[in-house]
């Protein structure tokens with residue numbers, strides 16, 4: 001290989017590394033979570049996070065049947081749109097999908113792709129209960145918990161290289177390599193459980209979101225009670241329960257957050273109370 005080419009490569013790598021470091025310092029210093037204001041270390045570029053979200057969503061949707069219950073489908077769409085209207089999410093292309101699946105599960109991927117499984121609707125009981133689940137999942141995406149978890153896993157060196165790739169003119173192959181390095185498909189943001197801290201933060205953001213969207217936040221602790229009962233009464237524990245334990249601490253934390261959320265609810269542009277009954 002000609003010496004000149006080698007030098008060019010070395011220079012380019014050094015440039016990418018320094019761009020990565022610059023990007024890292026910018027990301028580290030600028031980012032804080034919405035509504036809770038916690039400083040956050042996120043090295044994964046938003047564009048990459050969004051495209052991972054799109055890919056995972058397409059993957060799940062291609063293997064799932066849409067719900068054939070029009071009133072439930074409308075409730076999911078209506079509740080989702082009301083939460084999205086107060087979420088202040090930059091660059092999100094919202095989509096709300098109800099899947100004909102008895103699993104008790106739900107997720108929101110980066111970029112605003114939300115899927116609810118029919119099996120969780122009995123625990124929701126009404127639209128406000130559905131808003132508890134949807135706003136909690138949307139909160140994970142708004143707070144970029146998936147990207148934060150990936151950043152923690154990646155470590156500074158790997159993340160710097162990823163940022164370098166993303167900031168340069170990537171070829172599909174390098175982009176593909178970068179994505180594969182972090183694991184894609186349904187594993188991303190769906191199967192991997194969040195930390196206890198992320199769960200608590202999503203509860204905190206979620207209860208504020210549902211209140212701003214006009215749903216009575218006092219439904220939140222009630223939902224967790226019903227969900228806990230559904231979990232203990234079922235032979236196979238609900239999918240969502242494996243990543244979202246319904247424990248006493250969770251209920252106590254939500255109750256402590258209720259007075260502030262009720263204030264937000266009182267000043268919401270429209271108030272729907274518990275909304276329509278679903279089951």
Ligand SMILES: [Zn+2]
Pocket residue numbers: 136137140194198199202243244
């Ligand atoms: Zn969660």
